[in-house]
Amino acid sequence: xxxxxxDVSLAKYTTFKIGGIAKYFFRVSNKEDLNKAIxxxxxxxxxxxxxxxxxxxxxxxxxxxxxxxxMNNKKIEIEDNKIIVEAGVELNNLVKYSIKNSLxxxxxxxxxxxxxxxxxxxxxxxxxxxFSELVKDTKEDNNIILSVELELKxxxxxxxxxxxxxxxxxxxxxxPLEYPSAGCIFKNIxxxxxxxxxxxxxxxxxxxxxxxxxxxHANFIINLGKANSNDVIKLIELAKETVKEKFNLELKExxxxxxx
Numbered sequence: 001x002x003x004x005x006x007d008v009s010l011a012k013y014t015t016f017k018i019g020g021i022a023k024y025f026f027r028v029s030n031k032e033d034l035n036k037a038i039x040x041x042x043x044x045x046x047x048x049x050x051x052x053x054x055x056x057x058x059x060x061x062x063x064x065x066x067x068x069x070x071m072n073n074k075k076i077e078i079e080d081n082k083i084i085v086e087a088g089v090e091l092n093n094l095v096k097y098s099i100k101n102s103l104x105x106x107x108x109x110x111x112x113x114x115x116x117x118x119x120x121x122x123x124x125x126x127x128x129x130x131f132s133e134l135v136k137d138t139k140e141d142n143n144i145i146l147s148v149e150l151e152l153k154x155x156x157x158x159x160x161x162x163x164x165x166x167x168x169x170x171x172x173x174x175x176p177l178e179y180p181s182a183g184c185i186f187k188n189i190x191x192x193x194x195x196x197x198x199x200x201x202x203x204x205x206x207x208x209x210x211x212x213x214x215x216x217h218a219n220f221i222i223n224l225g226k227a228n229s230n231d232v233i234k235l236i237e238l239a240k241e242t243v244k245e246k247f248n249l250e251l252k253e254x255x256x257x258x259x260x
Contacts, residue, residue, distance in 0.1 A: 003027045004040075010059045010068065010258075013051060015113050017180040018229050019059025020259065024067035028088075029074075031141060037069050038142050049258050050144055052115030053090060055183050056122060060259030061229045071117050073146065078103075081152050082136070087117030087145045091124070099164070104155025105134055107163040111171045113183070117145040122254070127167060176214040179222035185236060186219055186251040194251055195219030201242045208234045229260075 004026050010019035024046070026037040041048050047066035051057070073086040076094070078101055085094055091114050095106045108129040112119070120138060124131045137149040171177060186194035198204070198218035206213045207224075209231035214220040221235050240251045 003029070003033060008068070010051075010054075010064065013068075013070065014054035014057055014059055014182070015180060016054075016058060016182045016227075016232070017223055018061070018227060018232065020061045020063030022064045022066070022068040025070065026067060027070045027072045029072050031146060034069070034141055034144060034146070037067065041067055050117070052088065052118035053113050055113040056118065056254065057256045057258055058182055058229055058232055060257075062259055064259040069144070071115060071144075075147075081154055083150045083152065084147060085116050085150065086147045087115060087120075089116045091115065091119055095164070098152055099155075099157060099160040102155055102157050102160075103152040104160050104163075105152040106150075107160055108167060110164050110167050111177075116148055120145055120148055127170070174217055176216045176220050176222050179214070179224065181214070181220045181222045182255050184219045184254055185221055186239070187254045189249055189251070192247075192249060193219070197243050197247060197249060197251070198239050201239070201246050203239055203242060206235065206238065208238075211235055213239065233260075 006024055008022050008025035010022050011017050028034045028037060048069055049064060050069045050071060052071050071088040073088040075086045076089060076097055077084045081103060083098060091109045091112045094116060095110045098106045108127045109124060112124055112126060114124060119131045120135060134150045135148055136151045138145055139147045188194050195218040203213050204218045205215045209227055210224040211227035211231035212222050212224055213235055214222050221232055243249055243251050
């Protein structure tokens, strides 16, 4: 596939399955590719956005008049209990790789639909653990993450697999994994879960167009099939306004916006 493309639909590159056309689209497999992309950005004076697994982002239906850099570098190396992993590696694959090599510490990340670069940028977290606890070093170019060094602990494969299965069951029981979404929409407020606040505000199941606040987890907005970015924005605003009005607390988005 051509590394450089024009007029690419971003809907298929996001977990929300929502989004318009990117004017330029560049797949980066190594540092040389990234240098070419940066050169092009400077030459054209373009805005750019770095995309990994496409979770945690809402893309406007109007698209993005700039260049989207898709991190597609996927090498993994192991040195004792350290893993040197490139930014484009999917978290799920990294978790499986660590267990295959009898290393523990990443089991909690199973089921997070993102990449290593994105996990570093947003400090991916779940079940009381977070990514930054494991990061020992990052290699960057133009403030774009190329690779990460993680320090794990030696573990027992069978115990690790058991732990993974427990986390998968917890996700299946509490999250609407059967629908496209961007993951959690809002950051948790200290002492208050964002999903719990939205639930208490009576908004579970609220639907606008084909976007809906999930009945399973109120911090998820799901795409029922043909939701557009405007449907999602309206639900986000409704949640923020209602929670502010009822509890005098301000919800802040965890997701990133592109093209608005």
